[in-house]
Amino acid sequence: MRKPLAAAAFVALLAAPLPAADWKPGVFAAASTLELRTTAPGEGDHWFPVWVVVIDDxxxxxxxxxxxxxIERNTTEPYVGVRIAGQQFDRVRAVAAPESVERVAHSMAEKYWSDLIIRHFDHPLTMRLVPE
Structure with missing residues (x-):
């Protein structure tokens, strides 16, 4: 009886959301994408990949x-879920960062060769992700 209980506790621990202390932008800089989770009325949770850059940590x-x-329809606003570098964070504040649009665009162009084409598409929202 003890072994199944210990195994269940271990699995629950693995599934638990990571604390903000495990948020390590220096590690995330090497990731090519992260996944964002939003929740929409009538849809539930939806995960989707996006490019990621790290600037000044x-x-x-x-x-x-x-x-x-x-993001606009997200019922958990201002929070999203984030999966990156094999980790999942369930409570991350998505903060609009209009003051960083140029710096982020420049960093995206340096990191991703295909940004040569992608940069010409509409990108109405640049966000900073802040764990809580």
């Missing part, structure tokens, strides 16, 4: 029109 994403629309 802060994590940023730049969203296209569809992804920005998901």
């Amino acid at each position: 802060q994590v940023y994403v730049r969203l296209g029109t569809r992804a920005a629309g998901r």
Whole structure:
């Protein structure tokens, strides 16, 4: 009886959300993408990948029109879920960062060769991700 109980406790621990202390932008800088989770009325949770850059130890994403629309309809606003580098964070504040649009665009261009084309698409929302 003890072994199944211990195994169940271990699995529950693995599934528990990570605390903000485990948020390590320096590690995340090497990731090519992260996944964001939004929750929409009638849909439930939806995960989608986006490019990620780290500037001055802060994590940023730049969203296209569809992804920005998901953020607007997110019922857990201002919070999103984030999966990155094999970790999941369930309570991350998505903060609009209009003052960082140029810096993020420049960092995206340096990191992703295909940004040569992608940068010409509409990106109505640049966000900084802040764990809580």
